[in-house]
Amino acid sequence: MGSSKKVTVGYKYYVGMHMILCHGPVDRLLRIQVDERDVWDGRLSGGQIALNQPNVFGGESREGGIQGAVDFEAGHAAQEQNSYLLSKLGSYVPSFRGVAGMVLRQIYVGMNPYLKKWSFRLQRIHTRQNGLPQWHDSKAEISGLGVGANVNETFSNTAIFESNDPAAYIVEQNSIRNSGSAAGSVSSFYKRQIPTLIIKSFSVEFLVERLSAGDSMRIAIASDNGTAWFSFNPVREAVVDALQRPMINGNNAIAPDKLDVNVWYRLEVNANVSPGNLGYKITRLSDSATISTGQYPQPQEIAVSQLMFVRDQDSSPSITRFKNVLIVGAGTTGDMNPAHIIRECLTDPLWGMGYLEADIDDLSFMAAADTLYAEGFGMSLLWDTETSIEEFIKIIVKHIDASVYVDRKTGRFVLKLIRDDYNPANLLTLNESNVEKIADFNRPSIGELINSVTVTYWNSETGQNATLTVQDIALSQQQQSTVGTSVTYEGITNAHIASRVAQRDLKTLSTPLASCTIYANRAAAGLNVGDVFKLTWPVYDLTDMVMRVTGIAYGDGRSHRVRIQCVQDAFATPDSAIIVPPPIERPDTGQEPVPIARYAVFEVPYFELVQRQGQPAIDALLAGNPDMGFVGAGAARPQGAALSARIYTDMGNGYEDVSNLDFSPCAVLDEAIDQMATTFAIREVQDIEAITLGTWFQLGTELMSVESITTSSITVKRGVLDTVPASHSDGDSLIFWDEYGEADPTEYIASEQINVKLLTVTGAGRLALANAPQDTVTLDSRALRPYPPGNFKINGSYFPNAVSGPVSLSWVERNRLQQTGAVLIGFSDGTVTPETGTTYNVYAYDDSNNDLKYSNTGITGISDVIGVGFLAGVINLRVELYAVRDGYQSLQPQTHVMQWSSGENMMTFENNYTPDAGNSVQLQFTQ
Template sequence: MSKGSSTIAGYYYYLGWQAALCHGPIDAVTRIVFADRTAWSGAAMDTEIAIDQPGLFGGESKEGGVSGQVSILSGKATQTQDSYLAGVLGEASIPAFRGVCTLLFKSFYYALHNPYMKAMAIQAQRTNIDSQGAPMWYLAKARIGDDMNPAHGIRELYTDRNWGMGLAASLIDEASFMAAADTLYNEGNGFSLIWEQAQSIDDLINMVLVQIDGVIRTDIATGKIQIKLVRDDYSVNDLLSISENNVIAFESFQRSGWEDTINEVALIYHDEGTDQDKPVIVHDIGNQQIQGRRISKTLQMPGISNATLAQKVAQRELRVSSTPLSAIRLKCNRTVWGLNKGDVFKFSWNKYGIADVVYRIGDIDFGTINDSAIIITAVEDVFAFPASVYYTPIDSLWADSPSAPVAATYQRVYEATYWDSVFNLSAADHAQLGANFAFVAACAVKPKSDFFGFDLQTRVGAAAYAPAGSGQFCPTATVTAALGLAVSNAAIAIANGYNLDQVAVGRYALLDDELVAVTTIDLVNSTVSLDRGVLDTVPVAHAAGARLYFIDDHQAFETLERISGETVNAKILPTAPLGKLDLADAAELTVSLTGRAQKPYAPGNVKLNGDAYPAAALSGAITVTWSHRDRLQQTASLVPQSAGNIGPESGVSYTVSLYDGATLKEQATGLTGTTHTFALFTLTDPRVELFAVRDGINSHQTHVIGFGWA
């Protein structure tokens, strides 16, 4: 941090480079990320975009940011040579790079102080065109949210002549693929994946089939490739009946017991919003009670890109795995010739007491010229059983269609704590801060599931708004019942949870104006345990419905150093797939800076006559005790109220007061110890107030503890 010196503090680094993404053409590039931070989002192809994020890595006080022009080239068949690339390399023979989607960064500013380029990631999509750039087959149902319709993807793997099997379209049963596409579209069951061809086409098709619960088969009448989805799409009365009249040999019958079932499924999906693998966990509570234990399995489904779909698929898989189903193998005559893989039928067999039980075919052998018998291997169909599945309610990231930018319903701007300043500034920058420094921070909850993040802009007075940082949307929930002052490890019921799978234990949250530390979170039972009144706050009462903002690692921290006494106006601008909220459409929020980061911490572990927040009435002398706190030392972990002495910070004293209603009965100031006794005898509406003082500056908050008087 330079203050008036002409000494060189660092260098800006620029670079031109070309990045090849994949086979082209594609629909659009939708996001460009550096070091896990979004530099640009939108939808662009065969055009030049501008990236203007000079503060992405902390601005001039840290490692700068990124900015410059980027050409996004789809690689279409008519693409011409890029003039910038040819001019830089000085060669007229530079190819046009047809058939490859590329990004060309032109004299691009990518860092300050650090000559090493940050890790870059590019998000792109192709759902609406084929590999030749022509409109996708059955275009109306090709795209599901931000994903491809799996039926379209499988069909293209069979028919594409560039990287697929190259089969003629006439070999595809169009009706079955269109029916599957309609069903998957209505279910919201899309598929997103980077295919690097390290796996075979068959393996990729099988991966998609596992996600959508489908089978590929050959139509026995036409020889065409069909797709069949396993769904509850039949009437039992309409099914073909198989019994002793159709069966040559009942080769096997097996029924699994409860001990053979699974009662918990963990499904790992790849979250599009964070570009990270995440789990959803579903439970069959009834099965767990029957078995008296938890039996789990883990499924990897990287084609799923959002938690909503992951929950649905995990629930489907659990329903199959948690139900004891029977399996049969039958050798049948040609009367069952119309059945195929994935079909269902009714089966009856008097000897085993089976009557009209529905089975689904897993495998079928249609026989040979010399042996016309048809061999069916089938499993009892799970749709014949009632659903009894319970799932972990992890919040939706699903988007039916790209959203336009809107304001966040839940958003806050506040003065940052000393903890925030330590963790957002380098040690060198922090040491250069002025005597009255202050910083602004902000948080917001995602307005819609497909939003990316938000920018913070601020101003003082009538000045123009200026960029002040960016943040990620924070998880949120509300408490279902009122909370008192008492600090307890008991689980607190929560509701209206959103993105709670992103909440990390050991991080802090904002509950009204009280900071709390998350000690446990239970997504199954919708509860959270909290250490109350951490950092520079104290426990206060909260009404039912009070909102928790899980802000640690998600808030925006303004990069501009301010001073206490300033009143700052701020606007939060969420970024959606279709752009960023206009400044004029954002609500103006205001925060008055008090120098919060420089204030001493209030004491902790406060007790009256040995009890924290006593429930029983007190009488006679009242002894107040507390423990020291030290903001300068408390930068490693979030200290609970119940902890013993830390510090104190040099120069700290305490003021403790006894009130009866609005009347101050007695006050002690300048205390440097951790105890004080009030010798009063009769009180009507008593309370104790306690705060810390250093250099004439009071702690950010004051303990206010009321109690009964006997």
């Protein structure tokens, strides 16, 4: 006997799901991918799609595919409840207006129980988030190919053809000629795939050799499924039209006597000449005479992808040659005008900064939008809440080379493109008559210049990042090496724009542009960031040099001096280099490395270790070895050609190369500051675009958090992590090493002294060890020590100059283990529940001789009072406040020196009385 039994070889999985994609409403859905494989593409503004890719993951023999109905919801204000969600969740399901979403209607998702990653490409250009029409909408969308981009097919012997009848054509005189070999059923005489486009205009030149009854040869542009954008048949249709009038889209287009045989013509078609219509024009090339013009209804907007010259059932077509095909299109995925992006970031009330329309200088934004549209400079990029709106605007400004600022007269936001749009004769001139001084003048040497720029951008056709490199060959030969840099422009979507931006950056980086800081009078008060002016300064041999403002400060109310940071304008330099390097006897392999001038070496703080290895790992490491520590460093780039630095350490057995160090952004303090200053002037800012708000930097031994920064000013939180506020001097260096610092991987223990050297690396090699300055780090169990208390006050004030009587101290608590979040806590922030076992020690000294006058240890509260009796004879009082836990004091104490007096029975002499030498003053008190 035999029997059969069904065997289960796998399971099919079906999913119902609602996915929220982004803020809405959006213009349209363009592509759906599952596991990075295309399952649908098109242009859908809303509605249902039938996905039908059952074999996209290998079919039923492997992981199945995708099949079923999905709903795309663009998020418009009138969007209704989704019927599928209603059926599953009931009548209380919302309509989900204001967000774009996708509803999967229990669709087949393959034979793998693990859900694959879905991704969607959306476009939002013409639809504003608040439902209002887009501002300056005619310039909002910019072709992904760039304005004027085209598919230009001038047919020649190298043309590629597809035909059902290979003998049906021959190539002759740079055109395609029909050989007239065979009649038959409808077939493609010539078909050429073109990049998928939304057509803006089209032209072709063709030769008519006969106009006889029954001829059928037409020109068509169509989508892959054959839907024609237009169809032109310049022959006599014997059955339909006895008057022999050629047809466009089935309509009579030309009078019967207009076309002649053996004559070349040009057909031109333009989209949107009037609502819902295409316009056409046919011209005779021999005398440029217009044969016919007109309009006809435009088909539904479709993405065309092929050009066809079709022969229908005739061995002797009328058109026998065609050439010079020009197709201009916008691409299926247009980019947004960057001026519109910035404007929406400023004004959108939901996710933007919420400024009013009246706060925008429309004239400057419209001028910028028109320029960017003419340049074909569109952008497509994603914003999410991980990047602030301010930083997002900076990214856009960097792409388009522009500045955004608030006009001091109107109070409105101004967008200014950095372009060659000025007449030097009309510029303001700064010279000895209106300039007080010039500082920090610098012109890079040839060895500091960059001769190669590599740009990384997002290719919209592939959906992947792509790169291209441009080089200054002449400069490279002068430098005898390639000195390159890389930059990422994630908003650029095509190689055409990426190449132009790379050339722009290369010109700036490969030209020895002078830079300086100018201190001028109020004649310069009308300048803004991005403006240009002429500088004449005989000391530096400058005569009418065009400079561009990179940063400006207008004075503080007491001084009306205008401080201008500027750089020579790249547009005012010659296109070809005129620098002649001095003769050299050996090949120059790049600029020789110089010592690093601005840097910090330190024992690595607890939070930095947590960021690198995670809190559980560091806490476990400290539990096993409380006194362990690591040596770290951060450094500013000392010269333009510097690539990186190497960290060398020596614990007594000689120096060893232990780590690579990327350079940190840096700045210089432009004024002296006390412990409480939170906004202060800076200068000589390097790599400001690489500074992330909310990260820390080091100034002296103090760590501060960056709250906001420009090229001339910074706002901070003082004394973050395990440091306390301190006074700092004009000229001190700010090293922004939070995201760039590096450490020796060796684990040291407390009291060990480690020598450190930082060696600059350029294309010419590494700085000699003997030429690098040496610093010594003494390990002090920094990672384990409790944080010092914050908000320290003396007699109710911050750091007073003088006090009298009892000295009252107060503070708030901190916690090393809890202060590991995204927001750093500063000196004046509120209290944090301390680590278990934390107490406080207070000490008071006579600062003149370091004599300890008072101590109170093991304090469990957050205040203390130093009585007058402890301070007899003290004039300059120094107080110190430490946090203590498990026998470890905070790395730094809250400390302050001030004048002190008892405030009791005080007696002074008038007129600065001084007794004679050898005599004394006797005082007698009587009742």
